[in-house]
Amino acid sequence: MSTVNTFDMGELDTFPKILRHNAQNWPNDIAMREKEFGIWNEFTWQDYNNRVKWLSLALKDLGIKNGDAIALLGDNRPEWVWGEVAAHAIGCYSLGIFQDSLHEEVIYLLNKSNATVVIAEDEEQCDKLLDLGDQIPEVKLIIYCDPRGMRKYHDPRLISIEKIFQQGQNIEALSPELYDHYVDATQAETTAIYCTTSGTTSKPKIALLSGGNFIKHCSSYLRADPRNAGDNYVSVLPLPWIMEQVYAVGQALIARQIVNFVEEQETLMADLREIGPSFVLLAPRVWEGILADVQARMMDSTPLKQKLYNFAMKLAEQAQKQGKKSWLAELLLMKALRDRLGFSYLKSAATGGAALGPDTFRFFQTIGVPLRQLYGQTELCGAYTVHKADDIDYDSVGVAFDCAEVKVINTDNEGVGEVIAKTVGMFTGYLNNQAAYDDDVIDGWMHTGDAGYFKPSGHLVIIDRIKDLAKTSNGLQYSPQYIENKLKFSSFIGEAVILGKNRPYLSAIICIRFSIVAKWAEQKGLAFTNYTNLATLPEVYQKLTEEVQKVNETLPDSQKIHKFILLYKELDADDGELTRTRKVRRSVIADKYGDIIDSLYSDKNSVDIDTVITFQDGSQSRIQTQLQVATLINNQADQATLTTTSKERKVS
Numbered sequence: 001m002s003t004v005n006t007f008d009m010g011e012l013d014t015f016p017k018i019l020r021h022n023a024q025n026w027p028n029d030i031a032m033r034e035k036e037f038g039i040w041n042e043f044t045w046q047d048y049n050n051r052v053k054w055l056s057l058a059l060k061d062l063g064i065k066n067g068d069a070i071a072l073l074g075d076n077r078p079e080w081v082w083g084e085v086a087a088h089a090i091g092c093y094s095l096g097i098f099q100d101s102l103h104e105e106v107i108y109l110l111n112k113s114n115a116t117v118v119i120a121e122d123e124e125q126c127d128k129l130l131d132l133g134d135q136i137p138e139v140k141l142i143i144y145c146d147p148r149g150m151r152k153y154h155d156p157r158l159i160s161i162e163k164i165f166q167q168g169q170n171i172e173a174l175s176p177e178l179y180d181h182y183v184d185a186t187q188a189e190t191t192a193i194y195c196t197t198s199g200t201t202s203k204p205k206i207a208l209l210s211g212g213n214f215i216k217h218c219s220s221y222l223r224a225d226p227r228n229a230g231d232n233y234v235s236v237l238p239l240p241w242i243m244e245q246v247y248a249v250g251q252a253l254i255a256r257q258i259v260n261f262v263e264e265q266e267t268l269m270a271d272l273r274e275i276g277p278s279f280v281l282l283a284p285r286v287w288e289g290i291l292a293d294v295q296a297r298m299m300d301s302t303p304l305k306q307k308l309y310n311f312a313m314k315l316a317e318q319a320q321k322q323g324k325k326s327w328l329a330e331l332l333l334m335k336a337l338r339d340r341l342g343f344s345y346l347k348s349a350a351t352g353g354a355a356l357g358p359d360t361f362r363f364f365q366t367i368g369v370p371l372r373q374l375y376g377q378t379e380l381c382g383a384y385t386v387h388k389a390d391d392i393d394y395d396s397v398g399v400a401f402d403c404a405e406v407k408v409i410n411t412d413n414e415g416v417g418e419v420i421a422k423t424v425g426m427f428t429g430y431l432n433n434q435a436a437y438d439d440d441v442i443d444g445w446m447h448t449g450d451a452g453y454f455k456p457s458g459h460l461v462i463i464d465r466i467k468d469l470a471k472t473s474n475g476l477q478y479s480p481q482y483i484e485n486k487l488k489f490s491s492f493i494g495e496a497v498i499l500g501k502n503r504p505y506l507s508a509i510i511c512i513r514f515s516i517v518a519k520w521a522e523q524k525g526l527a528f529t530n531y532t533n534l535a536t537l538p539e540v541y542q543k544l545t546e547e548v549q550k551v552n553e554t555l556p557d558s559q560k561i562h563k564f565i566l567l568y569k570e571l572d573a574d575d576g577e578l579t580r581t582r583k584v585r586r587s588v589i590a591d592k593y594g595d596i597i598d599s600l601y602s603d604k605n606s607v608d609i610d611t612v613i614t615f616q617d618g619s620q621s622r623i624q625t626q627l628q629v630a631t632l633i634n635n636q637a638d639q640a641t642l643t644t645t646s647k648e649r650k651v652s
């Protein structure tokens with residue numbers, strides 16, 4: 001099969017046109033697989049096109065008009081993608097909603113977009129919609145994909161996707177040319193995709209993206225990181241996210257990759273190994289989780305295996321520094337480890353959506369995973385920088401695509417300033433929010449709000465959000481994200497929030513990685529009942545103190561962590577503490593945990609907690625505990641010695 005480096009196919013400038021072209025020319029080639037009940041079900045390009053065709057015809061027959069919005073709510077499934085392409089085929093807008101969105105988030109997005117149709121995965125998502133009642137007045141049709149548990153519902157808006165497909169087939173039998181008429185009428189320049197932004201500071205905005213420019217942008221990415229027809233891609237990250245749109249929809253159509261949908265998130269690693277993908281895109285938290293799992297397995301292994309692991313890693317690291325590959329390390333560890341992880345056939349791998357710590361990045365490169373860092377925004381059609389295969393820089397996010405322009409403006413004397421960019425896939429506005437567009441786009445350039453600089457090699461380095469860069473009360477500047485990523489390299493730390501703005505020193509709120517710390521505690525014979533109880537054990541505090549001290553040793557004096565506290569719960573997107581792409585909402589943390597933060601900047605050795613946690617099913621649990629404040633540095637003794645240099649500031 002030929003490598004797809006470019007995409008210049010004349011009038012094939014919308015998703016439905018490319019899909020029809022693929023079905024006409026490669027009807028029996030596999031386009032998708034979905035694992036269900038342990039079995040991989042395959043869909044050819046003809047199957048893919050037929051489902052989109054039938055869905056399109058039925059929706060039009062049910063009164064859906066050009067310019068309506070069709071929302072997609074559920075986990076990554078073939079029906080999700082079929083629904084999106086069908087929406088474009090009949091001149092509608094597709095709007096992805098994260099499957100774990102809470103009721104108020106769903107209300108906001110459905111009403112903001114005036115969605116008339118929701119394609120919902122299963123009973124759980126239908127329950128969510130039906131509970132909203134007349135709060136979503138524009139929704140006229142709810143199409144459910146999984147019929148299990150749906151017999152008890154009698155809402156007139158509900159209809160199964162199988163009935164939709166049958167209705168579409170009946171229409172096709174009567175009017176065989178009708179679907180082609182719809183597809184031929186699709187236009188590259190019209191808005192096709194409503195894509196939500198991450199919403200780190202407020203409710204997400206809805207970016208407007210055209211299908212034609214989306215395709216051009218995806219084609220540019222393929223020139224930077226080529227794919228082969230028939231390559232396997234495993235769709236893991238949520239489809240509403242812009243980058244999963246790029247891979248599972250745009251690139252898959254253009255390069256004819258096979259998109260594989262795992263059975264459940266819990267079966268991800270097993271399913272990865274079964275497929276042996278050619279390419280994966282995983283969020284930093286997933287890469288961090290894989291690293292933590294490797295480290296946990298080594299904790300459980302025999303002393304001999306631990307010695308072999310450490311020996312092989314040292315060999316690989318030494319060879320890597322010399323630009324070589326250690327055949328002995330490959331033989332002893334790397335080949336078997338990649339196979340265990342399902343990465344034996346990887347040609348390329350990527351991380352995006354948030355920053356990945358350089359130490360974690362280096363680990364995967366060391367074991368032979370061809371990992372590359374991406375950088376971009378929803379408004380610019382996702383990523384527009386990437387590492388080249390032979391030019392990896394652990395501190396950078398690579399170089400720009402050929403369709404993108406990137407600048408750093410308002411620089412200081414070290415070259416650090418705000419990153420601005422424009423791409424061929426750039427959005428045309430925010431839905432019903434011209435003021436926000438005018439704030440973000442000036443003279444055709446998107447002002448990202450990120451601080452960064454260019455290395456002499458041309459690599460772009462992203463430091464942090466400009467608004468998150470902060471100074472202590474002593475005027476010492478630091479980047480929270482840089483230090484947080486160093487902390488999260490420890491397998492014992494799941495999440496961390498660095499504090500210190502306008503305070504005398506840096507401190508941290510840390511969430512333990514429960515699976516790893518629990519395993520460690522069991523090995524030590526420590527008794528615990530749940531996350532909260534485990535996080536308060538003195539032995540756990542001692543272990544985490546050792547982990548934080550290791551990070552402190554790598555930091556300049558001005559950026560060392562003086563105190564930390566182990567939070568009684570994990571940070572959660574449902575509680576507003578994280579975005580749906582797992583970025584920390586710092587303002588929420590500051591408001592919600594103000595008493596804990598104050599205790600880190602006082603003489604207190606502990607803080608009493610009495611709070612109620614609400615779970616996804618609505619149940620509540622009261623937590624009463626006492627959190628200890630761990631002190632690593634005597635502030636009064638060391639404060640006078642803290643200094644910073646411009647070099648230190650630039651590195652962080």
